Amino acid sequence: MSKERRVESYDRGRIEDLGRAKDWAIHKPGMWAFYLHRFTGLVLSFYLVMHLGVLGTGFWLGHEEYTVILQGLESLYIVRVLEIGLFAAFVFHALNGIRIVMFDMTVGLDIQEQLFYLSIALSFAIVLAGVPFFLL
Amino acid sequence: MKKHDVLIIGAGGAGLRAAVAAHEAGADVAMVTKLHPVRSHTGAAEGGINAALKDEDDWKDHAYDTVKGSDYIGDQDAIETMTEEAPNEVIRLENMGMAFSRTENGRMAQRAFGGLSFPRTTYASDKTGHMLLHTMYEQVMKRGITVYDEYFVTNVVRENGKCHGAVAVDIQTGEVEGFAGGATVLATGGSGQVFEHTTNAVACTGDGTSMAYRAGVPMEDMEFVQFHPTTLPSTGILITEGCRGEGGELYNNKGERFMYEYGYAANDGELASRDVVSRAELTEVQEGRGFEDGCVHLDLTHFGEEKIEERLSQILELARDFEDVDPVTEPIPVKPGQHYMMGGVACDANGATELDGLYAVGETACVSVHGANRLGGNALLELVVMGKLAGQHSANNHLTNVSTSAVEQAVDDERARIDELMSGGKEHQSVIRQDVQNVMTEKVNVFRAEEGLEEALEVIDEAKERYEDVNVKDSSKTFNTDLIQALELRSIIDCAETITIGALKRTESRGAHWRYEHQDRDDENWLKHTYVYHTEDGPEVKYEDVEIKDYKPKARSY
Amino acid sequence: MATTQETQKTETPAAAEAETATLDVFRYIPEEDDKPHTETYEIETFEGMTVLDALIKIRDEQDPSLTVRHSCRMARCGSDALYINGTQRLACNTQVSELKQPIDVEPLPRFDVIRDLVVEMSEFYNRMESVEPWFQPDHEPETGDEYLQSPENRKNIDTVLDCIWCAACTSSCSPAASDSDFPGPAALAKAYRFYKDEREGEETRRRRLEMLENSHGIYRCHTQFNCTEVCPKNISPTEAIMEMSRDAIKEKLRFWR
Numbered sequence: 001m002s003k004e005r006r007v008e009s010y011d012r013g014r015i016e017d018l019g020r021a022k023d024w025a026i027h028k029p030g031m032w033a034f035y036l037h038r039f040t041g042l043v044l045s046f047y048l049v050m051h052l053g054v055l056g057t058g059f060w061l062g063h064e065e066y067t068v069i070l071q072g073l074e075s076l077y078i079v080r081v082l083e084i085g086l087f088a089a090f091v092f093h094a095l096n097g098i099r100i101v102m103f104d105m106t107v108g109l110d111i112q113e114q115l116f117y118l119s120i121a122l123s124f125a126i127v128l129a130g131v132p133f134f135l136l
Numbered sequence: 137m138k139k140h141d142v143l144i145i146g147a148g149g150a151g152l153r154a155a156v157a158a159h160e161a162g163a164d165v166a167m168v169t170k171l172h173p174v175r176s177h178t179g180a181a182e183g184g185i186n187a188a189l190k191d192e193d194d195w196k197d198h199a200y201d202t203v204k205g206s207d208y209i210g211d212q213d214a215i216e217t218m219t220e221e222a223p224n225e226v227i228r229l230e231n232m233g234m235a236f237s238r239t240e241n242g243r244m245a246q247r248a249f250g251g252l253s254f255p256r257t258t259y260a261s262d263k264t265g266h267m268l269l270h271t272m273y274e275q276v277m278k279r280g281i282t283v284y285d286e287y288f289v290t291n292v293v294r295e296n297g298k299c300h301g302a303v304a305v306d307i308q309t310g311e312v313e314g315f316a317g318g319a320t321v322l323a324t325g326g327s328g329q330v331f332e333h334t335t336n337a338v339a340c341t342g343d344g345t346s347m348a349y350r351a352g353v354p355m356e357d358m359e360f361v362q363f364h365p366t367t368l369p370s371t372g373i374l375i376t377e378g379c380r381g382e383g384g385e386l387y388n389n390k391g392e393r394f395m396y397e398y399g400y401a402a403n404d405g406e407l408a409s410r411d412v413v414s415r416a417e418l419t420e421v422q423e424g425r426g427f428e429d430g431c432v433h434l435d436l437t438h439f440g441e442e443k444i445e446e447r448l449s450q451i452l453e454l455a456r457d458f459e460d461v462d463p464v465t466e467p468i469p470v471k472p473g474q475h476y477m478m479g480g481v482a483c484d485a486n487g488a489t490e491l492d493g494l495y496a497v498g499e500t501a502c503v504s505v506h507g508a509n510r511l512g513g514n515a516l517l518e519l520v521v522m523g524k525l526a527g528q529h530s531a532n533n534h535l536t537n538v539s540t541s542a543v544e545q546a547v548d549d550e551r552a553r554i555d556e557l558m559s560g561g562k563e564h565q566s567v568i569r570q571d572v573q574n575v576m577t578e579k580v581n582v583f584r585a586e587e588g589l590e591e592a593l594e595v596i597d598e599a600k601e602r603y604e605d606v607n608v609k610d611s612s613k614t615f616n617t618d619l620i621q622a623l624e625l626r627s628i629i630d631c632a633e634t635i636t637i638g639a640l641k642r643t644e645s646r647g648a649h650w651r652y653e654h655q656d657r658d659d660e661n662w663l664k665h666t667y668v669y670h671t672e673d674g675p676e677v678k679y680e681d682v683e684i685k686d687y688k689p690k691a692r693s694y
Numbered sequence: 695m696a697t698t699q700e701t702q703k704t705e706t707p708a709a710a711e712a713e714t715a716t717l718d719v720f721r722y723i724p725e726e727d728d729k730p731h732t733e734t735y736e737i738e739t740f741e742g743m744t745v746l747d748a749l750i751k752i753r754d755e756q757d758p759s760l761t762v763r764h765s766c767r768m769a770r771c772g773s774d775a776l777y778i779n780g781t782q783r784l785a786c787n788t789q790v791s792e793l794k795q796p797i798d799v800e801p802l803p804r805f806d807v808i809r810d811l812v813v814e815m816s817e818f819y820n821r822m823e824s825v826e827p828w829f830q831p832d833h834e835p836e837t838g839d840e841y842l843q844s845p846e847n848r849k850n851i852d853t854v855l856d857c858i859w860c861a862a863c864t865s866s867c868s869p870a871a872s873d874s875d876f877p878g879p880a881a882l883a884k885a886y887r888f889y890k891d892e893r894e895g896e897e898t899r900r901r902r903l904e905m906l907e908n909s910h911g912i913y914r915c916h917t918q919f920n921c922t923e924v925c926p927k928n929i930s931p932t933e934a935i936m937e938m939s940r941d942a943i944k945e946k947l948r949f950w951r
């Protein structure tokens with residue numbers, strides 16, 4: 001038989017829950033992995049839209065304009081640095097994505113923490129190795 | 137006011153089983169409980185549940201073991217009913233999905249337990265009570281039985297020689313509510329909180345026993361209080377008898393297995409009946425062969441990690457978390473602690489009490505299947521067998537003859553009493569409670585002497601007076617645990633008083649009851665049940681002879 | 695055998711000076727307060743003191759209005775899951791000495807507060823009930839009386855069977871907070887307890903899977919592992935959920951059947 005409330009109670013609500021989340025130390029590794037994965041996923045989605053927008057200039061404005069825009073963007077140092085960020089986001093998202101797919105196959109559930117650290121470490125290594133390609 | 141054919145007060149193993157049985161018999165059933173059902177203390181039972189399941193075993197042997205364990209004061213008819221029904225009921229539990237441990241061929245596993253002539257304790261690792269409680273609650277959910285949880289029942293309603301229901305405080309809102317019922321079944325569990333060192337939960341305060349007592353139903357055999365030989369010294373948490381069943385050994389500080397070496401139980405050693413082992417431990421300690429804090433050692437180190445992990449995993453956790461010892465490498469310090477009330481509301485094998493429409497079942501009741509001493513694994517059995525019988529029987533009562541005005545009157549009275557309690561007083565309830573608990577632990581313990589018992593009775597008498605002017609400091613209506621504790625205190629005092637009076641009057645030693653001045657069993661004068669009645673001028677004691685049938689009293693040795 | 699008996703330490707407790715602990719406790723009494731506030735208490739500790747002991751000591755000695763659900767004191771009844779120093783734990787099996795001070799004690803997050811540390815549990819119980827947590831065998835017992843179960847199968851569900859409904863996991867789970875139709879980790883672990891029990895039979899197993907296999911069911915899990923981290927009984931609901939979703943996907947992939 002389903003239960004019903006008998007008293008009015010105090011709803012601490014989202015705000016108080018978020019307030020608590022300010023203390024970063026309370027989050028556990030699995031939660032960090034989730035936050036990072038979602039954040040990088042959103043970054044990638046955002047990039048995808050921008051990317052399509054830039055590609056679209058070739059379609060709307062013609063290929064000369066497109067080349068000018070791309071060369072202009074690539075000459076900006078900040079864009080290069082952002083590209084490293086994008087690459088990092090992609091690498092982490094992909095590696096951690098593999099971690100999550102493994103869980104779906106019930107592999108590695110008891111070493112989830114270590115797998116998270118592994119995907120971080122590998123991401124670092126790959127991004128470092130990739131830096132010269134972006135800055136040169 | 138809420139109305140149901142059958143009201144079950146308390147939702148431990150006994151209450152839940154009774155609810156299912158009454159529902160199956162076609163009654164409209166509701167449960168009223170101060171804790172949510174899964175929080176009940178049945179969940180703490182570790183060891184197992186007895187039943188003569190195997191072909192090589194015979195329920196008559198089980199009955200004999202139980203009678204012998206009861207020190208011949210258990211009712212032999214009721215014991216036969218219980219042990220004969222045991223296999224059916226345990227199989228019923230299995231069929232309801234209870235996850236018993238299994239043997240290699242996929243059958244329910246059984247192990248040895250103290251006082252049993254055959255390894256017939258069916259178990260679910262060392263969490264048998266937990267599995268039983270959850271399985272039974274699952275069945276209650278399945279049937280859609282109404283559960284009013286977090287309602288504290290304070291009184292049963294008596295008028296014209298009949299019980300009409302109960303009065304409860306809604307713990308969440310603080311409102312007093314009436315429950316009219318054709319039958320009222322008390323299943324409120326034990327009253328371990330009468331003692332300071334106990335394996336029982338904070339909620340085990342003997343409320344049901346006290347309610348029936350105040351409604352004129354006698355308390356039976358309250359002097360028989362079981363002290364478990366292996367509890368952790370700091371908290372009273374139980375270390376299951378299963379440890380000894382699996383081969384755990386008890387040592388004194390000289391490294392002797394004293395159960396054998398000092399002849400307390402030359403045959404069964406550690407697996408003798410609980411009262412025997414508890415007294416042996418205290419004797420060792422008193423004679424200077426104990427460890428610090430009045431303990432002896434329970435050694436499991438020869439099992440190896442794997443066996444402990446598999447069969448006694450909870451013990452591993454409890455010993456590590458609560459006592460900071462690792463049973464794999466070191467012995468566990470243990471000492472006796474209050475564990476179980478053999479006595480309770482006097483009732484027959486159907487749970488029916490003297491009062492028409494009032495039933496009792498489980499630890500709160502005294503059908504007297506445990507007599508002077510309960511065997512491990514028989515309490516859970518009592519819950520399901522007697523729970524079923526009481527449920528079926530109570531379902532014969534319907535709402536038709538119930539007087540709702542009597543319930544309303546009782547609600548008004550209770551409201552007045554609670555207002556009175558809340559209106560302030562001299563002493564805080566926790567102070568009185570502690571005084572009672574302490575004197576009970578010191579004087580009405582495993583060893584009882586006349587002087588100590590009289591002293592205890594004085595303290596209890598005083599406590600009764602002090603209770604008249606008790607103080608509840610919390611004035612809120614919402615979830616007022618201060619008030620609930622004050623209400624519980626009355627039950628604690630009632631139980632303490634009847635235990636002590638029974639113990640003082642019984643001038644013999646039998647089962648769990650041991651008197652310094654009268655160290656022998658006295659079958660000539662004391663093959664009797666004690667009944668204590670509540671009267672205006674204090675408790676009144678009566679006796680009734682025990683019916684001896686097939687099993688004649690013999691000296692009890694293990 | 696006798697050698698193990700000599701290892702008893704005989705430290706005298708007199709050497710240990712009375713130590714104290716500070717607790718910041720969440721307080722809210724509906725009749726008195728509009729909003730919750732934090733009350734600070736200082737108490738003397740003793741060896742082996744748990745957070746529950748500390749709260750009871752405060753209640754008995756300083757403030758009888760402090761309210762916390764508790765009963766068994768042995769991590770069995772599941773009444774006293776609280777939010778202690780930023781994690782859901784049982785007050786009764788958490789040692790004061792192991793915590794950073796001041797100890798922050800709050801009721802379970804994401805549950806409405808009835809009073810002080812007591813939260814509204816009815817939604818939690820309804821979630822538990824939503825997975826039909828009762829035994830539903832699809833056949834009669836093999837032996838005529840009892841169902842057979844291999845010890846291996848029994849062992850598989852040993853940990854999930856230990857769930858005490860304390861709601862620590864459900865409180866820690868963010869998908870459970872944002873989707874009231876999602877049963878949450880405790881209920882799904884309970885479902886898994888039946889799903890894995892071979893006594894129920896193939897037909898029931900399939901039905902249970904179908905019941906849970908949707909976006910408000912097992913697929914809601916984001917493998918954050920919070921539930922697994924906080925469980926006082928070392929159950930891994932994440933593992934249970936993932937195993938069921940793996941089985942569900944596998945079954946869907948065999949479309950030719």
Ligand SMILES: Cc1cc2nc3c(=O)[nH]c(=O)nc-3n(C[C@H](O)[C@H](O)[C@H](O)COP(=O)(O)OP(=O)(O)OC[C@H]3O[C@@H](n4cnc5c(N)ncnc54)[C@H](O)[C@@H]3O)c2cc1C
Pocket residue numbers: 145146147148149150151168169170171172173175176177178179180181182183184185264265287288289290323324325326335336337339340343344374475476497498499500512513514515516517519
């Ligand atoms: C640690 C321990 C281990 C044990 N091990 C074993 C074992 O291995 N084998 C065995 O056979 N026995 C064992 N026992 C004994 C057995 O577990 C108990 O006797 C039995 O569980 C009692 O069940 P019950 O249903 O009568 O009461 P409980 O399970 O205690 O339930 C009492 C119910 O009554 C309700 N209640 C109480 N007062 C009120 C009130 N005023 N108003 C409303 N509701 C109320 C409570 O909420 C609760 O639901 C053990 C006991 C303990 C303490």
Ligand code: HEM
Pocket residue numbers: 034037038040041042044045048090093094095097098100101915916917
């Ligand atoms: C390149 C473009 C990509 C984009 C834009 C993208 C975006 C996203 C987003 C927004 C999410 C939701 C996160 C969440 O549920 O919390 C997500 C989840 C996920 N992504 Fe990606 N992703 C991309 C590439 C990848 C790759 C390459 C992989 C794996 C190899 C991957 C694996 C996953 C997985 C497994 C999830 C589920 C996570 C969960 O359940 O929480 N993604 N992705």
Ligand code: FES
Pocket residue numbers: 764765766767768769770771772773774784785786787
């Ligand atoms: S008091 Fe029962 S679980 Fe903590």
